[in-house]
Amino acid sequence: MNFIVKIVHPSGILNGVSTNKLRREISDVIDKGADIVLVDFQDVTFMNSSGLGVLISTLRVVQAGGNQLFICSLNEQVKMIFELTKMNCVFKTFANREEFEQKVLIN
């Protein structure tokens, strides 16, 4: 079975407002047929708890629809907030796109 993978690439600060934008982008991509969404955090400079809240609800909606959401390339600050809130247990994160490809796509 073939999975359709789409990558979403937000940038800048992820607070409640900008993460809502990201949520809509993810929802669009899934509406257009993606089964797996990879959110690449390479250009995300900072994330706060409001952004995190929106990301969590996005994850739930994605999963409820039978799809999957992964994230990669988190910087130190984003990693920190993930650890503080134990989000590293809720989200599957990868160091970069290559790791994602290795571990998710090749399997």
Add this chain to the structure above:
Amino acid sequence: MTQRLDLMDLQPSLLQQEAERINRERSQLVNPLQPIKNLVLKIKKTKPIIQSFQLQVNTDLSALAQVLFWFDQLRQPSIPNTIWLGCKTALAEGFDNAVCHAHQQLPPETPIDIEVTFFTQSLEIRIWDSGSAFDLEAHLQQLPEEIDETAESGRGVKIMQQIADYLSYTRTPDNRNCLLIIKSYSP
């Protein structure tokens, strides 16, 4: 003052008297010095302020970018990266709370004042808002030990508490609230 003693006056008892008089004078001069010495010791023990910086922004979530940019310019080289990122994170949460909670019913022009003060081994972040009084201690007490992983909001205060060495939210004489975050570090 004293008169010069003539050699003729050098009798032991006179010398004795003179010695006692000098000692008394000396005491009178030295005793007032003690409180001054104590004050000097006290001053030495208090932490020297290196620098203090202020910023005022509107009640506007999009001002976060400006706040973080400003904060990054203040960075002192002696502060370890993890500490800096932690403080930045706590500052962002405090700012978010001021906008979304304290100023929820207030117009966007309502100012939020931020002050960052650097000491030799710690930094203090203060955020003033014009919201109504709020008992942060009580709020922290009633938070569950572990925040439900799937909860979509309410983490901000807990995050600040985890990062800060000291956290307080107090009412000021001018009817505002002041959030104080203190973080110590070893350079």
